[in-house]
Amino acid sequence: MAKTIMLQGTGSHVGKSILTTALCRIFRQDAMRVVPFKAQNMALNSYVTKTGGEMGRAQVVQAEAAGLEPVVEMNPVLLKPTGNACSQVIVLGRPVGTMSAKEYHSGYSTQALQVIKECLRKLHAEYDVIVIEGAGSPAEVNLKANDIVNMRIAKLAPAPVLLVADIDRGGALASVVGTLELLEPDERDLVKGIIINKFRGDISLLQPALDFLEQKTGKPVVGVVPYLEHLGIDDEDSVSLDDKRPDGRGEVEIAVLRLPKISNFTDFDALASEAGVTVRYVRQGEPLGKPDLIVLPGSKNTTEDLLYLRRSGYDREILRLVDAGTPIVGICGGYQMLGREIRDPYRTESDNERVDGLRLLDTVTTFAPEKITHQVTARCISHGFLGLGHDETDLQGYEIHMGRTEFTGPVQPAFIITSRSGKPCYHADGVVRSDGLVMGTYIHGIFDNDKYRRAVVNALRVRKGLAPLATVTDIQAKKQANYDRLAEVVRNSLNMELLYHIMGVR
Known part of the structure; x- marks a missing residue:
């Protein structure tokens, strides 16, 4: 033994x-x-x-x-x-x-x-x-x-x-x-x-x-x-978010909405490790300010967290900033919130059968009783978010979601998933809005991919008139x-x- x-x-x-x-x-x-x-x-x-x-x-x-x-x-x-x-x-x-x-x-x-x-x-x-x-x-x-x-x-x-x-x-x-x-x-x-x-x-x-x-x-x-x-080192739960206070403002500021039921916020730890990047978790009552990128994270109760954004006025702040040219990314539950509507006919997450989304993407999400859980491999082919012409294969990540998202009009996918749980597939994931300011994806851990993360950070830097960074951080070696x-x-x-x-x- x-x-x-x-x-x-x-x-x-x-x-x-x-x-x-x-x-x-x-x-x-x-x-x-x-x-x-x-x-x-x-x-x-x-x-x-x-x-x-x-x-x-x-x-x-x-x-x-x-x-x-x-x-x-x-x-x-x-x-x-x-x-x-x-x-x-x-x-x-x-x-x-x-x-x-x-x-x-x-x-x-x-x-x-x-x-x-x-x-x-x-x-x-x-x-x-x-x-x-x-x-x-x-x-x-x-x-x-x-x-x-x-x-x-x-x-x-x-x-x-x-x-x-x-x-x-x-x-x-x-x-x-x-x-x-x-x-x-x-x-x-x-x-x-x-x-x-x-x-x-x-x-x-x-x-x-x-x-x-x-x-x-x-x-x-x-x-x-x-x-x-x-x-x-990745944290276990949201209690540790109380300790995640930025030491100062970096050259690039990323604002993550701290939703009441935030999940998988470790998606953004790799971004916080980038030189010159500050990741700020926006707590209830705090202003969004003027970040260089807004992030809507995953949620264990997407409709309730969407209603929280509406009650607290963050929905209006988000729409005002995006209209003024601030980019936004939604991951998993955050991706669902960016769409036109979220439906929960089986009361999978809450008693909210239907909630209007932020209407930044032409999507409708319906919750199903079965959960999708896969490790995935994906590729990104010049999807246009932030004007990126970035091509990369073998991006690694994972899916955890109960929602099924449908498109209500022609869309540009964010990624193409090429394998799920080791089995080859061809599946369009997420959406990038035509102006390149709004992106949603179901892939957790997408920013753990060094070259893709650096491409996003550099695109944010260029938007501010800053020089792009040359050296790519090896997150796994750092871990x-x-x-x-x-x-x-x-x-x-x-x-x-x-x-x-x-x-x-x-």
Whole structure:
């Protein structure tokens, strides 16, 4: 059987995902076959595997750090909130229905346990080490009876637990002591150490607190990890958008509407990594300003988010800016919003049967019960967005959508999809308006393609009278360097000898 280690937190957003990523990279560097695992993930940032299965983005990042191709067994259960205390439930990459929180926790969650057990069994047989991530806090007493992601998984794995606390937000010591106090004795025994995360300042001033914590809890502090900024690593959910404040205004500014149900905002991380580019997430009440490009991102509830744009007046701002010559891109749900109308006859996403779109594209979208999920290969042939005469084949991306978009007049497609889930095809994707100012596409990750992204950025620069950039950024190489940087900091912050002892690794 594989050796295991599990990271649980005193709460959400304490850094479990990033620390799991770091450990995956460290164990890989130490010549072990390591795999990440999270039994149940709740997030709107998702990814499509080569076989067309949908899984949480955090486990994709962790798989990349481990040098692995992502597979759904790393995240067997994914919950995608749709609103009104409901979530779409995805098991082994496929939707099984939309459930209320009560329906899921009181009934279905324990049914999924058998799937989780089978995934763990498979990973134990194939790898040397499994790094397991929990969710939220193990001390949420109202959820413990139907827990399938924290202490029940620690017992099932079985796995020693490291408890992670975020000291940057304050109250870390109290949260550690309180969490341990609320655990059952056998659960408390599974906790073999504590990690203090996101520390700023002089660690010598923290030492008395660490000594107190060890004495009070009887658990060793395995390490203190510093606050890490500008990691350049994909985030798990929209909570992290609160940290995405631009340091200043770059030569090119891209404004992304932060929709209430925004999904897959990692589509724009590669743009933010470009020299001279500022990606600004426009929060409710903030003006759109005068950006060089507007982006409507994906959404888990497209009609509700479209109504949000209308209530908050952003629809009028968008139309005014586009009329004045500002370009706009819509991806997935954002693409659907750019059309004339969105229909949901089966109430797939909400109770809104029909909502008028922004009418910037001659399209009508109808939601269907079946979800389309594919990794895709596409080509771009001088589609005219921003006046681009850019030709490129083998663009990589993925589709996740339930809408079917039809054209109400002659249109210029944005891309031609040449393969779906590895099978050759010829499928027109998206639309570019005849004036080159409006583009919509279903392809997530399109800006992760280095040459295409640079062509778009350079077109924006030329529109402003700026010289185009010559050197193309290699996003994948940059990601790998960021994983190495993260691993180095975390390795130097933890007592690795103690950690290996806890895991039973010699």
